[in-house]
Amino acid sequence: MLKRQEGVKRARGPASSQEEPGAEPLLLAVYRQHGQTLYGYIRRMLGNTADAEDIMQETIARALDWTRATPLPESEESRQRCRRWLFQVATHLSLDLLRKRKRSPLRFWQALSQPQTEAERERGEDEDVPLQVADPALSVQETIIQQALIRAAFGAMKPAEVSVLLLHEHYGFSLAEVADMRHCSYAAAAKKVARARQQFARHYRSEAGEEDER
Amino acid sequence: MTHLLQQHLTPEEITLALAGALPAARQEAFEQHRSECKRCAAACAAQLLARQTLAHLGPEPAMPTPLDSRLQKLLARETQPHSTSAEAAQPVLHHFPASEAGSKPTLASTRPARWVAAHRVVVIALAALLALALMAGSVYSVTSLLNQVIDSDPGAKQVDLEHLYVPVNQSQTISGFTVKLEKAYADANRVIVAVTFKEPAGHTYNNVFMLGTKLTANQNVTLPVLGGSGSGTRQAANAFVLWFDGAAISGAPKTLSLHLTATGLNVAQQDGDQSTFKDYTISGAISFDFTIPFHAGRVANLHQSLTAGGTTLTLERVVVTLSETRIYLQGNVIGFATRLSVGNWNSDTGPVGSVVVWPRADGMTMISYGASLFSQHGSWTLKIWASGATQVKSGTPVTGGPWTFHFTVP
Numbered sequence: 094m095l096k097r098q099e100g101v102k103r104a105r106g107p108a109s110s111q112e113e114p115g116a117e118p119l120l121l122a123v124y125r126q127h128g129q130t131l132y133g134y135i136r137r138m139l140g141n142t143a144d145a146e147d148i149m150q151e152t153i154a155r156a157l158d159w160t161r162a163t164p165l166p167e168s169e170e171s172r173q174r175c176r177r178w179l180f181q182v183a184t185h186l187s188l189d190l191l192r193k194r195k196r197s198p199l200r201f202w203q204a205l206s207q208p209q210t211e212a213e214r215e216r217g218e219d220e221d222v223p224l225q226v227a228d229p230a231l232s233v234q235e236t237i238i239q240q241a242l243i244r245a246a247f248g249a250m251k252p253a254e255v256s257v258l259l260l261h262e263h264y265g266f267s268l269a270e271v272a273d274m275r276h277c278s279y280a281a282a283a284k285k286v287a288r289a290r291q292q293f294a295r296h297y298r299s300e301a302g303e304e305d306e307r
Numbered sequence: 308m309t310h311l312l313q314q315h316l317t318p319e320e321i322t323l324a325l326a327g328a329l330p331a332a333r334q335e336a337f338e339q340h341r342s343e344c345k346r347c348a349a350a351c352a353a354q355l356l357a358r359q360t361l362a363h364l365g366p367e368p369a370m371p372t373p374l375d376s377r378l379q380k381l382l383a384r385e386t387q388p389h390s391t392s393a394e395a396a397q398p399v400l401h402h403f404p405a406s407e408a409g410s411k412p413t414l415a416s417t418r419p420a421r422w423v424a425a426h427r428v429v430v431i432a433l434a435a436l437l438a439l440a441l442m443a444g445s446v447y448s449v450t451s452l453l454n455q456v457i458d459s460d461p462g463a464k465q466v467d468l469e470h471l472y473v474p475v476n477q478s479q480t481i482s483g484f485t486v487k488l489e490k491a492y493a494d495a496n497r498v499i500v501a502v503t504f505k506e507p508a509g510h511t512y513n514n515v516f517m518l519g520t521k522l523t524a525n526q527n528v529t530l531p532v533l534g535g536s537g538s539g540t541r542q543a544a545n546a547f548v549l550w551f552d553g554a555a556i557s558g559a560p561k562t563l564s565l566h567l568t569a570t571g572l573n574v575a576q577q578d579g580d581q582s583t584f585k586d587y588t589i590s591g592a593i594s595f596d597f598t599i600p601f602h603a604g605r606v607a608n609l610h611q612s613l614t615a616g617g618t619t620l621t622l623e624r625v626v627v628t629l630s631e632t633r634i635y636l637q638g639n640v641i642g643f644a645t646r647l648s649v650g651n652w653n654s655d656t657g658p659v660g661s662v663v664v665w666p667r668a669d670g671m672t673m674i675s676y677g678a679s680l681f682s683q684h685g686s687w688t689l690k691i692w693a694s695g696a697t698q699v700k701s702g703t704p705v706t707g708g709p710w711t712f713h714f715t716v717p
Contacts, residue, residue, distance in 0.1 A: 129375075132368070136370075146371065149378070265655060283328075284318065284322075
C-alpha cells in the first residue's frame with residue numbers, strides 16, 4: 094500500500110491550495126503539466142492502450158483521494174511531490190497488473206525484435222543525406238535499429254527493472270526520488286538502478302549480436 | 308576513499324558516481340580507477356549504455372484525447388473549492404480492481420474495444436520512427452487522430468495553439484489508399500508535416516505508411532528526418548506527424564518551397580487472426596509541392612567558452628523556436644547531463660518533451676529540448692555535467708565540469 098508522508102496533517106477537505114481563490118488546484122495543475130508524460134510511462138510499462146487507460150484512470154482516482162486527505166501548500170515542492178506520487182502509484186498499479194495477469198509484460202516491445210522486414214530494409218536504403226546538410230550522427234536507419242533494440246531489451250527484462258530504468262534514466266527521477274517511490278533506502282535504489290542498467294546492457298548487446306562486456 | 312583505487316568498483320558505486328553523487332575526492336578516485344581498470348571501465352560502459360541509448364526511446368506514447376478530456380473535466384470538477392464538505396470528500400471515482408479482466412471503471416469510458424492481436428504488424432510500420440498508438444473502432448475521426456498526435460509533442464502542440472500550421476490539403480490515391488498532406492509548419496529547428504491516410508473498404512489494415520519519405524527545401528536542400536509520431540484505427544484511418552531538421556535551411560527565407568516525396572506505401576493488412584496478416588509494399592511515386600512561411604525564431608550566437616576542472620566547453624549558439632529549443636556546443640560528445648532553465652521553467656520539471664543530446668556531423672553537439680520556450684525571455688542558465696560523457700571519436704571520457712552558462716536570447 095501507499096505510504097503517506099509522516100508529519101503531514103490529514104484533513105477531509107481538499108488541499109489548502111485548492112481553497113485559495115483564483116489558484117488552480119494543485120492536482121489539476123500537475124495533471125495538466127505531467128499527465129501526458131505519466132500516461133506515456135504507463136503505456137510503455139504495459140504495452141497496450143487498453144490497460145494503460147485503466148491504470149491511468151485508477152491512478153487519478155487514487156490521486157483525488159490522496160489530495161483530499163493530504164493537504165499540500167501551493168509550491169513547487171508540492172508539485173514535485175505530487176508528480177512523484179502519481180508516478181509511484183502508477184508504478185505499483187502497473188507492476189501489480191503485470192504480476193497478476195502473469196503474462197509477458199512488454200509484448201509490444203518484444204514484438205520489435207522481429208527480424209527486419211522488406212519494408213524496413215527498403216526504408217534503410219533511403220539514406221541519401223547530402224554531406225553539406227547538418228546531419229545528426231545517427232542516421233535514420235541507425236535510429237530505427239536502436240529504437241528496436243531498446244524495446245527488445247526492455248521486453249527481455251523484468252518489469253520492475255524496466256520501471257526503475259525508465260523512472261531514473263528517461264523521466265529524470267533522482268536516486269533519492271526512486272528510493273522514495275520504491276520504499277527503499279538510497280543505497281538500495283542505487284543497487285536497483287545499477288542492476289537494471291546491467292540487465293539492459295546485457296540484453297541490448299545480446300539483441301545487437303555483441304559480446305557482453307561483463 | 309582509497310578503497311576505490313584498490314578494489315573493483317561495485318555497481319552501486321558506479322551508479323552513484325555517474326549520478327555525481329559521490330563526494331569530490333571519491334569522484335576523483337572513481338575517475339582515476341576507471342581510467343586504469345579495464346574491468347571497471349567496461350562496467351561503467353555497460354551502465355552508460357542505458358543512459359545514452361534511452362535518449363533514443365522516441366516520443367511519448369500519446370494519451371487518447373477522449374481519456375484526457377474526461378480526466379481534465381473530472382479533476383476540474385472534483386478539485387474545486389465548493390467540494391469542501393465532508394460528503395464531497397468521499398471518493399468520486401470508485402476504485403476498480405485493475406487486475407480483474409472485464410471490470411469497468413465507474414468513470415465512463417468511451418475507449419474502443421481492446422485490440423490485442425498482431426502487435427508485430429504494428430511494429431513493422433512503426434520502424435519509420437513512429438510511436439504508433441493503435442486503437443480499434445471507428446470513433447476517432449482523422450481530425451481527432453491528428454490532433455491527438457500533435458498534442459503528444461509540446462512543440463508541435465504549441466504551433467497548433469498559435470494557429471501556425473498552414474493547411475496544404477493535397478491528396479493522392481494509390482491502389483485505393485488516399486494519402487493526404489493536411490498541413491505543415493517550418494521554423495529554424497523543425498519542419499513539421501502532418502499526413503493522414505484513408506484506407507479502401509473491404510479489408511482491415513493495421514497500418515499504412517509512406518516508404519522512402521524525403522523532404523527537400525529551397526535550393527534542393529534535403530532535410531533529414533528527425534522523428535515523428537502517429538496514431539490510427541484499424542478500420543478507418545491513420546494520422547502521422549513527421550518532423551525534419553530545419554537547421555539544414557540556411558539564412559532566414561520568408562517562405563520555403565517544399566517538395567515531399569515517397570516511393571510507395573507499406574501496408575500491414577489483417578482481416579482475422581494472425582494467419583491473415585499480410586505486410587506488403589505498393590510501389591508508386593507520391594509527390595507534394597507546397598510553399599509555407601518560414602519562422603526564423605530567436606537566435607543567440609554566443610561563442611561563450613568556460614573552463615571547469617581543466618576542460619573548456621564552448622557554447623556556440625542557441626536557437627529558440629516555437630517547435631523546439633536547441634543548443635549547439637563545440638565538439639562531438641555523447642552523454643552530457645544537462646539542466647536548462649529560464650523564467651519559471653526548467654528542464655527538470657518541464658514540461659520538457661524529449662531531451663536529446665546529439666553529436667552532429669558538423670563537429671558540434673546539439674542538445675534539443677522538445678518544449679516550446681519561444682515565449683520565455685530573460686536570463687537563461689544552462690548547466691552541463693560531464694559525468695558519463697564521452698568523446699565520440701576517441702571514446703575517451705570527458706572530464707572536468709560542471710559548466711554553467713548564463714546568457715540571453717534576443
